[in-house]
Amino acid sequence: MDNFVFDIKTKVYFGKDTLKELWSEILNKTDRVLFCYGGGSIKNNGIYDQIILGLKENNIFYKELTNISPNPDIESVDEGVKICREHNLTGILAVGGGSVIDTAKVISAGVNKEYSDPWEIMKKGERNYALLPVFTVTTLSATGSEMNAVSVMTNKKLKLKQSTITAHPVCSIIDPTFTNSVPKIHLIAGVVDIISHTLEDYFSLERDSYLLDGFSISIIKTCIKYGKVLLTDPTNYEAKANLAWASTYAINGVIAHGKPHAWTFHVISHPITHYYGLTHGLTFSILMPHWMEYVLNEQRVEPFYRLGVEVFGIDKNLPKMEVAKQTIEEFKNFFKLIGAPLKFSEVGVDDRHFNEIVENLNITANERRFVPFDKQDVLNILRSAL
């Protein structure tokens, strides 16, 4: 394993009735927050009322930024920054899924930065100005944004969707019961997204990573076991709790540190969600098996083999290539079982934007990728998935 520093800055309160812990955590840092949320789900499921009550009872001054959309646009960041500046707000409270939390993080980076275009906040690198503290209440198990420093934003004008690094949330509340109202399609997308984050780091050049790969396998087994439970029992607490923690752990650095890594599926997924409006998680049940089929060969068979034996219980005495091929089929079977798409045609995606997508793709860090790829490879994978 490579050397690494492991220092996650986020304090997590996990479990039922943990929202009450949030208020003193906020008051440790500020008593003036921007309360960010999405298109209204928190008003329908009662979480909004609980937040307002907590803010008022604890004398925390707040202003609201609402209607943050899935695949959020940088315009929401600009709006949030302006509200913070106008009302001298010094903290951000994000209540929602990854889209809301990602937006909150970029707002936190924007308030003290001079910019003429909000897209400038997305610029990676050293941030030599103060970020506002971010607090989150997670309502959807998928992106793990509640315990990492990543934000993914869209720029409709530039036709771009890209990630940046800001700061870890200071404190996150993960109450799995808050995910009970998530519609089935987003439950499914969440499970697939968690698997995708895990596989992004699992498929790595590093083969001296038995422990980390074991963590990854455990996360994938959790997704498969409890993804199936949710099909018939969508509010099962055991399933919700295990998936909530799996989603956080898949992308909080635990399984990534110590390995050279550069993500693949997400590089291809981001423009697909942007151009076709597809839900983030649903791109991966399509892209991952097609990528696997594209890259599998005798030199790369080992990680497929371990997945096949340990996740799906395939006979370890079979030839490794046979196990690897069965592994890909098992992933497809699972995705199909939970209702996730396996082909672009199932979700109305045709090839009309493929050339433009590939043309604009920014492929970097190939030296750290399990399988380096170029634009032609991406086009081939996209076409095979039609």
Ligand code: NZQ
């Ligand atoms: O907007 P509202 O009304 O809240 O509804 C949302 C939205 O329609 C709904 N929802 C969320 N919690 C709910 C709920 N509905 C009912 N009950 C609840 N408890 O679900 C829909 C999707 O929400 P969204 O936040 O967009 O989903 P997700 O958490 O999957 O986030 C996706 C975004 O995160 C980015 C993606 O690219 C995408 O933009 N990602 C962020 C990452 C990170 N920060 O580390 C990594 C990921 O790979 C990903 O790229």
Ligand code: ZN
């Ligand atoms: Zn993702």
